[in-house]
Amino acid sequence: MKYIKTNWNIPYYNFALEEYLMTEAKKDSYIFFYIHKPSIIVGKHQNTIEEINKEFVEENGIIVARRLSGGGAVYHDEGNLNFSFIQKAQKQDVNNFEKFTRPIINALKELGVEAELSGRNDILVDGKKISGNAQYYKKGIILSHGTLLFNSDMTNLSKALKVKDLKIKSKGIKSVRSRVVNIKDYIENEMSIFELKEFILNYISENVDIEEYVLNERELKRITEIAEEKFSTWDWIWGNSPEYEIQKIDKFPCGLIDIRLNIKNSKIKDCKIYGDFFTKRNIEELETFLHDKTYEKESIKRDMKNIDLSDYFHDLDLEEFIEFLTL
Known part of the structure; x- marks a missing residue:
């Protein structure tokens, strides 16, 4: 030996x-x-x-x-x-x-x-x-x-x-x-x-x-x-993690946000956003945008840098949203 x-x-x-x-x-x-x-x-x-x-x-x-x-x-x-x-x-x-x-x-x-x-x-x-x-x-x-x-x-x-x-x-x-x-x-x-x-x-x-x-x-x-x-x-x-589902719920000044994600190969394969918030634009647009994005904080931050989050959640900071969205 x-x-x-x-x-x-x-x-x-x-x-x-x-x-x-x-x-x-x-x-x-x-x-x-x-x-x-x-x-x-x-x-x-x-x-x-x-x-x-x-x-x-x-x-x-x-x-x-x-x-x-x-x-x-x-x-x-x-x-x-x-x-x-x-x-x-x-x-x-x-x-x-x-x-x-x-x-x-x-x-x-x-x-x-x-x-x-x-x-x-x-x-x-x-x-x-x-x-x-x-x-x-x-x-x-x-x-x-x-x-x-x-x-x-x-x-x-x-x-x-x-x-x-x-x-x-x-x-x-x-x-x-x-x-x-x-x-x-x-x-x-x-x-x-x-x-x-x-x-x-x-x-x-x-x-x-x-x-x-x-x-x-x-x-x-x-x-x-x-x-x-x-x-x-x-x-x-x-x-390398296996497929999983996650639910994130929190209360913000804009209202309650409830996000359901399906993650496969560390990509967002499905995203649904629920809550009692009001939006300027259809929330399905944000769900579609997040589809197939790498589920990692810095990666999502880069992807969303040009997104005007106020169109979806009034008075919610992008950094705060990303912190909430990711693990």
Whole structure:
């Protein structure tokens, strides 16, 4: 097995490394660990907007990223150790989380942490979650990766993943929130997250031959390209969300506005505006104008810069309307 030492603390680059190792690198077994700046990581099939507290995320500079694998949204920060296994596999290995979590669980037990695999893909201690795991399989290669909550900020975790009470109907896979706990609370001796990483790596090396693999300049350049061209893009993070419907209702000086939107591939595919407001022009004109627009604040702001909103909503500022319209 090849061990790759990485220093990226931005999720886009570690996810790009995973894709590179699965699709372009020499077919081998790999393991690497990573620690991210505060980030929310959504599963491949999730609707990003349903998984995050967007206001809290933006105010606190929390990164939003989408991974290759399915499963639910998770919170990463400097107290969260993440691991990735990539190796050749058969289809029957898919969803075999026991195979990939067993070395992690056994290493934790060596530290006195009575961890166990529970359900399909979670590692628990005292019935509380310390690790979520997910997989991605493609052309005979499997990626199995997971989190280890070592000393994560539980307050930020709960706030970042607490979505506002909006009326959203989605075809995306919603996360199921679990009770979580930090591993550090169960370790008797003082230990840093970096020492935990070394301990797990050394434990695995007792049973598997591990040699360090150093990425060359060409590989690093290619990984950077994948990160910048795919994983850090708006299209991948937000535009990849499944079709969903949303209703926004608020009271303004012009009256009550009730907007119903159908969003597909991050485009407004249907828009209906209801309320008790008065208009100078037919409201259907604005509904038609919004059709097929990218459902993103800055994009809509550019599209609507020449619209005289007073024709539709008296005394309503364009900035205020866009803030209301978008998430």
